[in-house]
Amino acid sequence: MSMQSYWMTIDDNGSTIELRDSPTPQPGPGQLLVRMRAASLNRGEFVAGHGLHGKPGTWKAIGGEGSGEVVAVGEGVTGWKPGDEVMGRCAGAFSEYAVMEAAEAIAKPESLSWEEAASIPLTFLVAFDMLVLQGKLKAGEWLLINGVSSGVGVASLQLGKVLGANVIGTSGSAAKLEALKPLGLDVAIATRHPVFAAKVMEATQQHGADLVINAVGGSVFAENIRCMAFEGRLATVGYVDGVLHADLDLEALHAKRLAVFGVSNKLRTKQQRSASIPRFVEEVMPHFASGRIKPQLDQVVEFGQLVEAKRRMEEGAHTGKIALRIQA
Numbered sequence: 001m002s003m004q005s006y007w008m009t010i011d012d013n014g015s016t017i018e019l020r021d022s023p024t025p026q027p028g029p030g031q032l033l034v035r036m037r038a039a040s041l042n043r044g045e046f047v048a049g050h051g052l053h054g055k056p057g058t059w060k061a062i063g064g065e066g067s068g069e070v071v072a073v074g075e076g077v078t079g080w081k082p083g084d085e086v087m088g089r090c091a092g093a094f095s096e097y098a099v100m101e102a103a104e105a106i107a108k109p110e111s112l113s114w115e116e117a118a119s120i121p122l123t124f125l126v127a128f129d130m131l132v133l134q135g136k137l138k139a140g141e142w143l144l145i146n147g148v149s150s151g152v153g154v155a156s157l158q159l160g161k162v163l164g165a166n167v168i169g170t171s172g173s174a175a176k177l178e179a180l181k182p183l184g185l186d187v188a189i190a191t192r193h194p195v196f197a198a199k200v201m202e203a204t205q206q207h208g209a210d211l212v213i214n215a216v217g218g219s220v221f222a223e224n225i226r227c228m229a230f231e232g233r234l235a236t237v238g239y240v241d242g243v244l245h246a247d248l249d250l251e252a253l254h255a256k257r258l259a260v261f262g263v264s265n266k267l268r269t270k271q272q273r274s275a276s277i278p279r280f281v282e283e284v285m286p287h288f289a290s291g292r293i294k295p296q297l298d299q300v301v302e303f304g305q306l307v308e309a310k311r312r313m314e315e316g317a318h319t320g321k322i323a324l325r326i327q328a
Helices: 113-120 123-136 151-162 174-183 197-203 220-224 250-255 270-274 277-283 287-292 303-314
Strands: 004-010 014-023 029-042 059-061 065-073 083-091 099-103 140-148 166-171 187-190 209-214 228-236 259-262 299-303 321-325
Touching: 004 187, 014 303, 029 113, 065 099, 065 113, 065 123, 083 099, 083 123, 099 197, 113 299, 113 321, 123 209, 123 228, 123 277, 140 151, 140 197, 140 220, 151 166, 151 174, 151 209, 166 174, 174 187, 187 197, 197 220, 209 220, 220 228, 220 250, 277 287, 299 303
Parallel strands: 140 166, 140 209, 166 187, 209 228, 228 259, 299 321
Antiparallel strands: 004 014, 004 059, 029 065, 029 099, 029 321, 065 083
């Protein structure tokens, strides 16, 4: 049986995307075959520098997260059966069918649409990693998010508010910042340049940011260090600015006892990637079921419009996530 799926190659001339007829995959041990209903876009999967693709010129099925119905289970799978509605991270999610590791699967709340569910797994698990597992964010602390209108930025804002943090967000668009205020954005800093430290220090009464989420890259790294609090933590989750090197103020790192860490699944094993799923399900998923956290969809596009959706994302025209409706 064949299906349609999106493939992409990256070379010196940029990226090329094709919608192809492909064989329907079969689940291996510990895996689920999912009839995909929706998937969502993430900037990193289209960037060669993030290392998510093979050698230049090679083709790869794309898409990193989605939602759908289980149609078959692999050997050794327990707890899931055909007909179950799931969401999760999975390779090749921009397809009519995709294989998902059973350990990555999360039950879809009935209150969420397929598109809303598809926008949760990757971004919110990344936010959970940054804010909770590594960032140790506490109620009352100050959370600074660079590029707060991105998918990961909005997820971090929403999770930060649930955890009781005060949230500062930066963006080049004042309109996007205004749109995020109903989600609890406490301090909005509109700037397209790395000149926000003074405003962060003023907003925090010279305390500084306890946790910084850098989804922008090296261009804002030094400015983040300037406005961090004593024993502050800095998470680097992306570099959409393309700047991969930055100055590090060792005096500030030393005196303020700062911690700097990266957030990526690139080198992790399957077991390492899925280790946080049970805790995420227990601590975060109830907020989606209750409506306290509602996925923020910028746009839902049809299956054949991936290239146009990618262009909108790369132009920075979106606030929140862009979802791909695969099957009604």
